[in-house]
Amino acid sequence: MRVLVVNIGSTSVKLAVLYGEAVIAAERLERSQGRLDEQAIATFLADHGPVDAIGHRIVHGGVAFTGAVVVDDPVRARLETLVDLAPLHLPPSLEGLDLLRRLAPEVPNVACFDTAFHARMPAAASTYALPAAWRRRWPLRRFGFHGLSHSWAATRVAACMGMPVDTLRIVTCHLGAGASLAAVDRGVSVDTTMGFSPLDGLVMATRSGAIDPGLVLWLEQHVHLPPAELASTLEHRSGLLGLAGSSDMRQIIESEAVGDADAALAMSVYLHRLRAGIASMAAAMGGLDALAFTGGVGEGSPSVRSRAAAGLGFLDVAVDEAVNAAARLDCELSEAGARVRTFVIESREDLQIVAEVHAALNDSSA
Secondary structure (H helix, E strand, O other): OEEEEEEEOOOEEEEEEEEOOEEEEEEEEEOEOOEOOHHHHHHHHHHHOOOOEEEEEEOOOOOOOOOOEEOOHHHHHHHHOOHHHOOOOHHHHHHHHHHHHHHOOOOOEEEEEOOHHHOOOOHHHHEOOOOHHHHHHOOOEOOOOOHHHHHHHHHHHHHHHOOOHHHOEEEEEEEOOOEEEEEEEOOEEEEEOOOOOOOOOOOOOOOOOOOOHHHHHHHHHHOOOOHHHHHHHHHHOOHHHHHHOOOOHHHHHHHHHOOOHHHHHHHHHHHHHHHHHHHHHHHHHOOOOEEEEEHHHHHHOHHHHHHHHHOOHHHOEOEOHHHHHOOOOOEEOEOOOOOEEEEEOOOOHHHHHHHHHHHHHHHHHO
């Protein structure tokens, strides 16, 4: 089956045609002023088609969608009701979905959700301590994100270990511009660091990560910052950028090495939150068998991997520094004798989407 994978982000559109695990063609298109280049997408499809199915990465499935689904008109209508949950991400994704449905009306389109992998989290992990009336009226729960990446990383770690994923307790660390952790207990996400929105959890490139809600209320009530400015600052001007003046981890590490105090502070805050989060995820599973680093920073920064592991010796995490420094992707980094095995895993959301497209089409035809 030839599958077109469509991944629409905040500034770009990633297109790829896969046949099995082989990438037949791939292209990254920029979104000029937030708009999709419909002609470029149509040209890519014409040049590299025909395709048998189209898989779309959709950031949010709410409580309605807990797995990949073939998109028909009723499903498309339900997706529209979720826009308020992800107003920055869902509109362009739905615009792309509508475009591909028009361009290739005979080809099935499958929506694959970043929240779906976390939909089976136990109530203890997904429930906010809010009034029952609020929770009944609105979808106020911890959804989690990056599910496609976490699912792939856990499956790939198990394959690298030669063990079934349903026998392992794995913490997956998706570290990129956005960053989150997941506790994958025997193949099921039982906890994660992002919550109702992707703002929660770890320090990220420009997002604050977890902060006291009282701080936000104080800024609104006493400094009179309007909600739009608060939202924009927490989303786009905080995180590493707010701490160090740069959102590029490579630049921050270089600045830290020459004594830049702001860069040193940014790294200490980033690593403190990261180590604490990994320990929390391990506690949610009652132990840890494997640790996986993925995403742009997770794959590309030996320093972050090494320094994170250095604070996790009490969990019996230890990396071989020479192996870590020269690590290729899908490689084990563990120091000899370490009980917890540590890996760097290539983020392959495209392959996870292909797998979910196959599953959804099989379910729909059963």
